[in-house]
Amino acid sequence: MMKSIIDILIYAHDGRGLGHVSRSVAIGLAVRRLFPHLSVLLVTGCGATAELIGEGELDWIKLPSYKTKISCGKSCGDLGPSNIDDKVLGTVRAESLSDLVDVYKPKVILADHTPQGKHKELLRAVEGSTDSKWVLGVRAVVGDVDKVWSELSADTFTSRYSDILWYGDSSVTGSSELDKLSKHFQKIPFETGYVSRFKELRNIVTDVCTHKKLAGVVSIPWSGEGTSVLLEKVAEVLGGFDISEGIWKVYMNHRDPRVCGVKKSFECHPNVYLEQLGPSFLTDLANSRSAIIYGGYNSLTDVMGAGVPSVVLLRGMKDGEQEEHAAILSKSSSAIVNVFPEDEVTVEALRNSLEKCLKTKVEPSNMVLNGAANAARYLAELAGVRDANG
Numbered sequence: 215m216m217k218s219i220i221d222i223l224i225y226a227h228d229g230r231g232l233g234h235v236s237r238s239v240a241i242g243l244a245v246r247r248l249f250p251h252l253s254v255l256l257v258t259g260c261g262a263t264a265e266l267i268g269e270g271e272l273d274w275i276k277l278p279s280y281k282t283k284i285s286c287g288k289s290c291g292d293l294g295p296s297n298i299d300d301k302v303l304g305t306v307r308a309e310s311l312s313d314l315v316d317v318y319k320p321k322v323i324l325a326d327h328t329p330q331g332k333h334k335e336l337l338r339a340v341e342g343s344t345d346s347k348w349v350l351g352v353r354a355v356v357g358d359v360d361k362v363w364s365e366l367s368a369d370t371f372t373s374r375y376s377d378i379l380w381y382g383d384s385s386v387t388g389s390s391e392l393d394k395l396s397k398h399f400q401k402i403p404f405e406t407g408y409v410s411r412f413k414e415l416r417n418i419v420t421d422v423c424t425h426k427k428l429a430g431v432v433s434i435p436w437s438g439e440g441t442s443v444l445l446e447k448v449a450e451v452l453g454g455f456d457i458s459e460g461i462w463k464v465y466m467n468h469r470d471p472r473v474c475g476v477k478k479s480f481e482c483h484p485n486v487y488l489e490q491l492g493p494s495f496l497t498d499l500a501n502s503r504s505a506i507i508y509g510g511y512n513s514l515t516d517v518m519g520a521g522v523p524s525v526v527l528l529r530g531m532k533d534g535e536q537e538e539h540a541a542i543l544s545k546s547s548s549a550i551v552n553v554f555p556e557d558e559v560t561v562e563a564l565r566n567s568l569e570k571c572l573k574t575k576v577e578p579s580n581m582v583l584n585g586a587a588n589a590a591r592y593l594a595e596l597a598g599v600r601d602a603n604g
Contacts, residue, residue, distance in 0.1 A: 219253070221597040223320035223346075225311070225336065226258035227327040228280055232435050234326045235260040236512040237351070237381060237586075240411040241324065243270040244590035247417055249599060257314060259307070266411065268493035270418050275314065277307050280332060304333030312338040315346065321597045324349045324379070324589075328361050329370040340374045347596050348375040350399070351589070353511050354382025354408065355391060355542070357535025363398060371399045377596070378403035379589050381511075383582040386546045406589045407582030411512065412496050412519035414586045429460035430504035430568065433513060435491060437470050438529055440557045445476040448506065451564045453483035459572070463498050465489045496520075504571035506564075509536035509553065517549045519583050523571035524549055525564065527556040548577045 222245060226238035235258050245254050256263070256274035263274050278298060298306065311331070315323065316339075323339075323346050330337050340348060350371060356362050371378075380403035384392055396402050432448055434441060445466075452462045464480060466473045468490050480486045489495070499505060499516060505524040507513040517524040526544075528536045544550040551574055552567040582588075595602040 217319065218321045219318045220255050220320050221252040221322065222254045222593050223315065223318060223323045224254065224256045225323065225325045225331065226256060226260065226263075227332050228258050228260040228277075232260065232262060232266065233353070233510045233512040235263055236266055236411045237353070237409045238324070238326050239263065239266045239270075239272065240409050240414045240586040241351070241589045241593070242272045242274075243267070243411075243414050243418070244586040245593060246271045247414075248587060248590050249594045249602070252594060252597060252599070255318065255320075257311065262491065265492045268415055268418075268496075270415065277310060278303055301333065304335050307333075308335040308338045311335055312342055315339040315343050320346050322347045322349060322593050324351055324593060326351050327353075327359075328367055329375055330361070330366055334366075337370065340370060343374070347377070349377045349379060349593065349596065350375055351379045351381060352395060352403070353535075354380070354387055355535050355539040356395075357538065359535070368398055368400075371401070375399075375401075377401070377592075379592060380405050381407075381409045381585050381589070383407050386581055387542050404592055406585035406592070408515050408518070409585035409589065410515040410519040410583045411586070412499070412516045413583050415496055416500075416519075426501060426503045427460060428498060428502040429455065429462050429485070429572070430506070431495065431498050431502045432462065432464040432506040433491075433495060433508070433516075434464070434466045434473070435508065435510075435513070436467065437473055438556075440529075441473070442476050444527070444556050444559070445473070446479055447559070447561050447564060449476070449479035449483065449486070450561050451568065452480070452486050454565060455485060455568075457485040459485070460503070461485055461487060463487045463489050463502075465491050465495045465498075467491050504568055506568070508556075509540040511539065514539065514543055514550070515583065518543070518547050518579070518581065521549060521576040523551045523574035523576055525567045525571060526550055526553045527559065528553065529556055546581060547579050548574065549579075 224238050227234040242256050259277040259279040499520045505522045509526045509528045540553045551571050591602045
C-alpha cells in the first residue's frame with residue numbers, strides 16, 4: 215500500500231477559456247475550507263490560476279500552457295507562451311503529470327472534462343497509478359465534444375476511474391445529459407449541483423459590497439475572431455449612457471494584442487473604466503446592476519450566484535455547448551435577460567438589453583449552486599474522511 219503525500223490532486227484542462235480551471239479552483243477551495251486538515255494540490259497550465267484563487271487557500275503547480283485559436287467555430291492548437299509545439303508540449307506535460315502522480319501519490323485524483331486529459335496527457339499517469347482513486351468531473355452540458363464521447367474516453371474511464379461528478383442540476387436541465395453520461399461511461403454520475411466560484415469565494419471574502427453602485431460590468435476573458443468588432447459596439451453602447459446611471463467596468467486581458475487595438479474606443483468615455491482580468495471582477499459583479507458576459511459555464515454561474523441581470527453573448531463554437539446551456543438556464547434564472555450570438559448582436563439590441571437589465575430584479579431561484587461544496591464532500595469521503603457529509 216502506497217504512502218500518500220497529498221490527499222487530493224486536481225487536474226484542470228486548459229487552453230482557451232477559464233471555465234474548466236475555475237470549476238477546479240472552486241472545488242479545491244471548498245475542500246480546503248470544509249476539510250482544512252486535508253492536503254490538496256491543483257495542477258494546470260492556466261496562467262490566470264492565481265487570479266482565480268484570489269484570497270483563497272489553495273496551492274497549485276503551473277505546467278507550460280497550451281494555447282488554442284478559433285477558426286470557423288473550431289478550436290485548434292497554437293504556440294503557447296513557452297513557444298513549444300502543441301503536440302510536443304502534450305508529450306512533455308504527460309511525463310510531468312505522470313511524475314507528479316508518482317511523487318505525490320495522491321489518494322484521490324479529480325480530472326476535469328475527459329479521462330484521458332488534453333492531448334491524452336493523463337494516459338501515462340492513469341496507467342502507472344495503481345492505488346489512487348480516479349474521479350472524472352464533467353460540466354452540466356458537455357456539448358458535441360468528440361474527445362469526451364470517444365471510445366478512448368470510455369475505455370480509459372472503465373480501466374481506472376471509479377466515479378463521475380456531474381456539475382449540473384437535473385431539476386433545471388432535465389436528466390438527458392445524465393443518461394447520456396451513464397450510458398457512455400457505464401457509471402451513474404453523482405450530481406453535485408452547479409459549481410460556482412463566486413459562491414465559494416463569498417465564503418472567504420465576507421466584506422463584499424452589494425449596494426449595486428456600479429451600472430454594470432463587462433467580462434471578455436479571452437478574445438476570438440469577432441471580439442474586436444464586438445468591443446467597438448460595446449464601447450458605443452456604454453458611452454451612450456448618461457454618467458448618472460453609474461460607472462461601467464470592462465474586464466479584459468490587456469496583454470492580448472486584439473484587445474489593445476480597441477482600448478481607445480473606451481478611453482474617450484468618462485463613465486467607462488478598463489480593468490485587467492483579476493479577482494476584483496467578482497467584487498465588482500456583486501456591486502453591479504447589470505452585466506455583459508459570454509455564455510461559458512463559469513460566467514453563467516457567476517451571474518446566477520451574484521443575482522445580476524445579464525446579457526449573454528455566444529461565440530458560436532461547433533460543439534454547441536454554450537447555445538444549449540444558455541437556452542436551458544434562461545428558462546430557470548431571471549439573471550439571464552437576453553442571449554445573442556456575438557457576431558449578430560447590434561448596438562441597438564445591446565443598449566435595449568442593458569436598459570432592460572437595469573430595470574430587472576432577479577428573482578430567487580431554487581437552482582443548486584453549491585456544487586463545489588458537494589463535490590468537496592464527495593472527494594473527502596473517497597480520501598478516507600468519515601462523516602464527510604455530516
